[in-house]
Amino acid sequence: MRPSPSRSWSLGLVGLVACATTEPPPADAVEWLPADSYCERTAGLFCDFYLRCGWVAAADAEGCSAIFIDGCEGRWEPLYVALADAGLIALRAAGVEACAAHLASVPCGEQATDLSGPCRGMWEGRQPAGGACGMGAGGLESLVCAPAGRCTLDLSFCGSCTSTVGLGESCELDRDCDAAAACVAQRCQARVLPGGPCGAEAPCVSEASCENEVCALRHVKQPEDGACQSLLDCQYGLTCVGGSGRPTARLGEPCDAATPCAAGRCDGGRC
Secondary structure: OOOOOOHHHHHHHHHHHHHOOOOOOOOOOOOEEOHHHHHHHHHHHHHHHHHHHOOEOOOOHHHHHHHHHHHHHHHHHHHHHHHHHOOOEEEEHHHHHHHHHHHHHOOHHHOOOOOOHHHHHHEEEOEOOOOEEEOOHHHHHHHOEOOOEEEEEOOOOEEEEEEOEOOOOEOOOHHHEOOOEEEEOOEEEEOEOOOOEOEOOEOEOOOEEEEOOEEEEOOOOEOOOOEOOOHHHEOEOEEEEOOEEEEOEOOOOEOEOOEOEOOOOOEOOEO
């Protein structure tokens, strides 16, 4: 749920799909969901978490859902649908259920992003080891590799999916392990979640930094008028203007430089 698509990520998406082509997901026992149903299916589960943890500038579920749907359909769902149509990712029903169960109980300080932890499993990559992958689409290139794989880029910003090993198995570099793990003393070990003790032998998850030997989130959702350095520091429904969180305009509402659009674009003073 971030600002509307721009020419830059649209071109990035083209580049990513150009790097990687594959066949649609094969028919199997796994239940796959239509990619274009993502926003509607997840609005409720995310809004329950957002409201519980103060991630959204809304007072109730109805207000949160309106903000979520605007942002989700305005930016993220078109990317997911394009990747799914190219056969690179698929929406997994069991993954949506696991995400809902996780968000219902996870401590607020331990969830770094929407797709952290089990919620990452909603989208399953379809590219096997050796399959092409590439940069673009708002950082979603990491999703296209099949489970137990990750995207390793080269200087052209295209790359390939490489196999990863499980926790406790031998490794030489972090990239040998899953994205949620690190190579420590030549063994893959789980990265430390926000709030946990950290150090050279206990690195934090990528969304957190080690501060005073404790993993702290790099970005914490600030309310309206709260101090911010970037959009990532603001509650959903706000943006960072002049170092403080300010409301954004929804589709159809008035907009200007001080009140940018949450999705879409500002045209003639209206989103």
